[in-house]
Amino acid sequence: MTHHPRRHPRRGVTLLEMLVVLAIIALVIGLGAPRLIDSFGRARSQTAEAALASLRGAVQLYFVDTGRYPSEAEGLAALMTAPAGVPGWRGPYVDGDEDLTDPWGRLFLFRAPGEDGEPFDLVTLGRDGQPGGSGEDSDISL
Numbered sequence: 001m002t003h004h005p006r007r008h009p010r011r012g013v014t015l016l017e018m019l020v021v022l023a024i025i026a027l028v029i030g031l032g033a034p035r036l037i038d039s040f041g042r043a044r045s046q047t048a049e050a051a052l053a054s055l056r057g058a059v060q061l062y063f064v065d066t067g068r069y070p071s072e073a074e075g076l077a078a079l080m081t082a083p084a085g086v087p088g089w090r091g092p093y094v095d096g097d098e099d100l101t102d103p104w105g106r107l108f109l110f111r112a113p114g115e116d117g118e119p120f121d122l123v124t125l126g127r128d129g130q131p132g133g134s135g136e137d138s139d140i141s142l
Helices: 015-066 075-079
Strands: 109-111 121-124
Touching: 015 075, 015 121
Parallel strands: none
Antiparallel strands: 109 121
């Protein structure tokens, strides 16, 4: 049987060992954090695209039921509550107000008529809430 020397109970980790471990942790975080943050940004943009596609379907179902698209004045609220004087409304066409907001907490924009001869446009201005931008700040429309 081999006898191992006992550690002294007061002996701990040296300051140098602690600094090396902290430096390694900082290096790993420094290399991984930008990629992780970029992934979160892409996920929000992809979520916005999926939400816009779903919202487009709701607007088209509104059209099928009523024979017209919501006016810009009625906006997307027409998907939740029947506008006055609109026969055939069979909504609500979305589950709740959260379906009308983008992943950054702002209402999707509804434009009627839309650009390029489209009957309507659905837009989110991205993370910054300003027209234009790139990456997570870029506008997304359908």
